Amino acid sequence: MEKARIFYRPRIDRIGLGLLVSIFLLLLTNRTFWSKIHLYLAAQPAAIWMLYLGMAALFTAAVTLLSVGPLAKPVYSLLIVAAAIGSWFTDRFGVVIDADMVRNAFQTTPAEAGHLITTGFLVHMLLFAALPIGLVFWLRTIRRPFLQSAMRKAVVIAACLLVAGGVALGFSKSYATAIRQHKDILQSLNPATPIDGTIKFLMQAGETAYIAAQPIGTDARIVASAPGKPRVTIIVAGETARAANFSLGGYARDTNPELARQDIVYFPKATSCGTATATSIPCMFSMFPRARYSHRKGLENEGLLDVLSHAGADVAWWDNNTGSKGVADRVTFIDLVKIADPRFCADGECQDSVLLDRLDAWLDSVEKDSVLVLHTIGSHGPTYYLRYPPEFRRFTPDCRTAELANCTDAEIVNAYDNTILYTDHVLSTIIDALKARSGTLETSMIYMSDHGESLGENGLYLHGTPYFLAPDFQTHIPFLVWMDPAFMRSTGLDRACMLAAAGKPASHDNLFHSVLGMMNVRTKVYDPGLDVFAGCRKAVSS
Ligand SMILES: [Zn+2]
Structure with a gap:
């Protein structure tokens, strides 16, 4: 007998949930990215609309790949938090969260960080992180046998990559030109940029953690100035x-x-x-x-x-x-x-x-x-x-x-x-x-x-x-x-x-x-x- 449920929780296929998360990230945390695309590709509307399709396919492939069993929902939450923080700084201040910026954040003082955590920031995080994450956990995902689930994921990822690849090939000239001329486009993509910045920062921090500074200028001496x-x-x-x-x-x-x-x-x-x-x-x-x-x-x-x-x-x-x-x-x-x-x-x-x-x-x-x-x-x-x-x-x-x-x-x-x-x-x-x-x-x-x-x-x-x-x-x-x-x-x-x-x-x-x-x-x-x-x-x- 099924347990009585006090709260209604709709059921959703795991791939469907991944698709929802992808669409949310792509459309609601990337205002800067899309406004740049609309600006730089203004003369080629078809390239713009096909990019929505291609990016949605790419995001869905990535999110589906990352959704492994019970880790799926925590991974979605991390992506959502990274994108929400990224979109606040990118959309509001035009700040790019690269490795240098992450290093800065790690070396900042609590008082300095405190100034960035304003009411506006908290409201933004509530709407763009807490609310969607709550939704993700509210929905119940349908469980399937391991092999069946893996097969379905493989098919979805392959189909998405095919779509994304097709779009990229079809408009390669427009996209390549835009990216070459406007290097800032990819720098504003959430949550890719903040995640990439954090990974690069952590790798650099790991590599440099045990470096001891080598002495330089040990021959230095002061040429005497006025005595006394x-x-x-x-x-x-x-x-x-x-x-x-x-x-x-x-x-x-x-x-x-x-x-x-x-x-x-x-x-x-x-x-x-x-x-x-x-x-x-x-x-x-x-x-x-x-x-x-x-x-x-x-x-x-x-x-x-x-x-x-x-x-x-x-x-x-x-x-x-x-x-x-x-x-x-x-x-x-x-x-x-x-x-x-x-x-x-x-x-x-x-x-x-x-x-x-x-x-x-x-x-x-x-x-x-x-x-x-x-x-x-x-x-x-x-x-x-x-x-x-x-x-x-x-x-x-x-x-x-x-x-x-x-x-x-x-x-x-x-x-x-x-x-x-x-x-x-x-x-x-x-x-x-x-x-x-x-x-x-x-x-x-x-x-x-x-x-x-x-x-x-x-x-x-x-x-x-x-x-x-x-x-x-x-x-x-x-x-x-x-x-x-x-x-x-x-x-x-x-x-x-x-x-x-x-x-x-x-x-x-x-x-x-x-x-x-x-x-x-x-x-x-x-x-x-x-x-x-x-x-x-x-x-x-x-
Ligand atoms: Zn400074």
């Missing part, structure tokens, strides 16, 4: 600042009022190594130029801070971001976010004033040549409004929510510009602190952002677009240098030559070699061709 006057360079690693919004680089709004009054050298043509923190930071501090850099090579070799240590300099990294990404593993590292001083910090994040707070005390304690890295939170979004104190809320109305969809682009830009205004103040304050010590120290500051940001141009927000697709807004970065006159004199630099050098294209490739040059470090890993000021140094008589 230690040489100090502060490297400010910026966050998400884009050159387009720096008035120093020609932006119409005055976002750099304080730096404009300092004697800085601004590089208007500087580009980043990556479009995300986890890619750019290790690349910036590595000796390799972008063309020869890889994440693995970054881990396999020591970087700038190690070479400075070998040379005998004091080196420290103060972090107000998500860590040094391995760059400061072998030097003094202070995590200011963890200290969570309530004067500057709330909810697991601090404003950049936390970096200024202890700077004077540190400068007063300097006894030998030193390099200090300040890793800022800068302009990190989507919560731009949390980055600046009320005094810097000058461009209004400013977007005051993590839910960018609830703000106009003008409000988003206002909030973003306030973060640049505040960064301007932080940098200028550092320069003032250095100037105040011109009697006891020879000082300099070098500032470089890790990557830029999209603020709604072409429907893109945030950053992390694969480099070859990324708009200039994400790769064109602010880069500037300030030097105390004594610091310049002791290495025979003159300002006119430095300003001329700054007019040439520069990039993250230059940080490693330029800082070695600034700190008077001689080593065989130093490449004067990548030191932005090498051509300006005159031999200094001792």
